[in-house]
Amino acid sequence: MEKKKLLIVDDHRIFAESLSNMLGETEQFEIDKSFTINEAITKYKATLFDIIITDIQFPELDGFFFIDYIRKQNDSIKIVALSSFLNPLLLKRLQRMKVNAYLNKNTNRIDLIHILNNLNENHFYYPSYRGKENELSPREIEILKFILEEKTTKDISILLNISISTIETHRRNLFIKTNSLNMIGLAKYAIINNII
Template structure:
């Protein structure tokens, strides 16, 4: 397999030059090129696009970064983009992947993690650094907590009564006659039960009731 070429789009800082030297020694790439202005990058992408492109958040604000990635990926389908971000939010990182990046590293990521991301990309996988992955896991668990909090919105005594009758297979008309309430009232209770249990229909209600041992 031919070795890919890498272009680093970043300010010519000491760490960037140090990184390119380390990568030269690693012999992963046939060439490592540092590019530090948008015009030069545009020319490279137009004339001889590399297989790998690393973009630093030093160079573009987030909204411009989104646009830039969209343009690059639409014109260069095979290019693998690595973003070096500055502790971006989980939602921003997700959006970057949706736009077409293949790897996300934070600025505090170590060199060995950068190499791991390169190896993942060489195997056509995506890569997210450990620091960002931890933020994502925390974000997902807090989302789940919110969902659970919503699910804990308890059913009233009347809703529980109606839930059990739904599980017995009674129609809204049967329930209204049994409980001496109007069909409209039963329908309102039904809607609230579906909403609170986060289910779509009576089958979902029955499934929830069985799983939570409300009925046998």
């Protein structure tokens, strides 16, 4: 059986290498890896891939830019979007972009291989959402409310008696979990979810 050509795009090298090794053991895929969007575009132009597995978040251009670029070039290539935080708010956006699957990076080996072998342009694969992976913790909700009250990181740190670095970590997680790019996105999320 001819191997499917697969490109893994992820800026976390250890994850990309591990995923490549795991899928390589099946001997079903011919695998290449890219650690930046620009590198992935270069490799895409040089090789006719059957499947692309890509992260959504990158330090430079984001995964949405990459997915959009690929779809404009090729409507039939199979695309799997990966994320550490599965966000149901992204579902419609990814479906509109004709992504074939949206998976958590913790998806087990058997499920992942099954999904890769059964990708279909007429079906969007998304695991049942149980509301836990992306659910904000009580502390995150507390910090989100302070942020929306326009409190500074230093103010929140004093009010909650926790370090500034801890507040910054919570801030980053809030943007990731709510799929927000700015304060307006956080405010929309809070209104939709009855947080404020």
